[in-house]
Amino acid sequence: MQTIEELLESKNIRVTAMRLLIYKFLAEKQIAVTLSDIENAFEKADRTTLYRTVKTFEEKDIVHQIDDGTGITKYALCEKGCNCEIETDLHLHFHCNNCNETVCLTEHKIPQIKVPDGFVSENVNLVVKGICDKCSGQ
Amino acid sequence: MQTIEELLESKNIRVTAMRLLIYKFLAEKQIAVTLSDIENAFEKADRTTLYRTVKTFEEKDIVHQIDDGTGITKYALCEKGCNCEIETDLHLHFHCNNCNETVCLTEHKIPQIKVPDGFVSENVNLVVKGICDKCSGQ
DNA sequence: AATATCAATGCAATGGAAGTGCAATTACTG
C-alpha cells in the first residue's frame, strides 16, 4: 500500500499540493467527472491548472479519459488492475440517461471484437447507456 | 429501388435542392463525415442549414450519429437494414488512428453486453480504433 | 545558504463546435 506521494514519484510526477488534492478528489468520487466538476470542487484554483494536472495524470496512466457520448470529456482514476494501454484489459463504461452519471464497470471486461481482414484493432471504446442501479431502484 | 425524392417523401420530409445534394454527398462517401466536411463540400450554403438538414435526417432515421471519440460528431447514412433504434441491430464503428477516418462496419453487429444487476441497458456505442484496411496495406 | 534552473501555476486570450432567434425566402395549399 503506497501513499499518493509515492505513487506520483514512481511515475516521475512532481508532488505538489494541488496534485495531491486533485488526486484525492478523484479517488473519493466513484464516478467519472468532468473538468467542470473538478473546477467546482476547487474554486480557488485556476481552470488551466486543473486541466493540465488531469492531462499530466492521463499521460502517466493515473487517470483515463472517457467519452460517454455527452460531448464532454470525463475522467476517472485508473484502478489497481487497470492497464489502460492493453486492449484486452479495457473495461466498459455505463452512462445513465437519467442521472447523467457515468461509472466504470471495472470488472466487466470488453469481449474480444472481431474486425474484418486488413483492419488492425488497437483499442476499443465501449459505452453502454441506460438506467443505472441507483435510478432503476426508484 | 426508390429515388431519393421518394425516400424523403416517405419520411415526411420536404424535398428541396439542398437536401437532395446533401443526401447524395452522404451517399457517395463511404465514411462518416463531420459537419465541417459537409461545410467544405458546400461552401455556398450556410452552416446552419447544413446543420439543421443533418439533424432532420437524423430525426427521421436517414442518418445516424457517430461518436468515435475524436470529440467531433460524425454522421453516416443508414443502410437498408440499419435499424438504428433497435439495440440488438447496432453495428460497430472503426476509427483509423492513421488517416483519421471512421467507417461503419455494418455487417459487424455488436455482441450482447451483460451489465450488472440493477443496470438497464438501452443503447450501446462501440468504437474500435486502430489501423484501417487502406492504411495497413501500405 | 544563495543562486541558477526548470517545472508548475495563474491569467488572458483564442479556436472550434454546437446551438438559437429572427428575418427573408422558398415551397406547398386552397
Added chain:
DNA sequence: CAGTAATTGCACTTCCATTGCATTGATATT
C-alpha cells in the same frame, strides 16, 4: 394567385478545450 407554413441565411451566443506568456514555486548546484 394569395395565404400559410416550412426552409434557409445571417448574426450571435455559449460551452468546452487549448495555448502563450509572465509569475511563482520547487529542486539542484555551488
